[in-house]
Amino acid sequence: EDKVVQSPLSLVVHEGDTVTLNCSYEVTNFRSLLWYKQEKKAPTFLFMLTSSGIEKKSGRLSSILDKKELFSILNITATQTGDSAIYLCAVLTSGTYKYIFGTGTRLKVLA
């Protein structure tokens, strides 16, 4: 059975801290891995990773994929209270291109 596992499940940090969120997967028909941020409602897109070892970066956020070890990490540096959210990892499968989501990591950044 396909599965995507995220860790930790929740995390509380202080502003300015750096956090690393983990996502491991066992999915047949892997196409790519995506990170989404979910605040109040709809998940919003952060990154899509298809190739191993190539870091994607957007401001204070960065992410990388290891297709050999089947995991990805999402780093957030100099965290701010606005980073408080649930971070979702999803694997996109080939074929019908459906997402398989992990459970999410709930991040809370304290002022």
Place this chain on the structure above:
Amino acid sequence: EPEVTQTPSHQVTQMGQEVILRCVPISNHLYFYWYRQILGQKVEFLVSFYNNEISEKSEIFDDQFSVERPDGSNFTLKIRSTKLEDSAMYFCASRPIGSYNEQFFGPGTRLTVL
């Protein structure tokens, strides 16, 4: 910027009633999806839809569920006889033809079955 919209934002219904959740995907998108998220749990795939037919459905998507694209803009999810365990946030998503990656999510409909 174009976005996926969903109505209603919150629906409360009695067990056994039929509900229809509506989505308007981004206009040039041709692939449509429904996902659900039970409170405190992960987002789960329900069904994908392309060219007026279901491409894939999960085990959750049983005979009580159906999807339809009744016109050129709406994409609906119908639950025929709701159960308590259908209470969840339902997300619609769409993606354009030729793009095999990012799906664009709507804001969701919170369904509460009493």
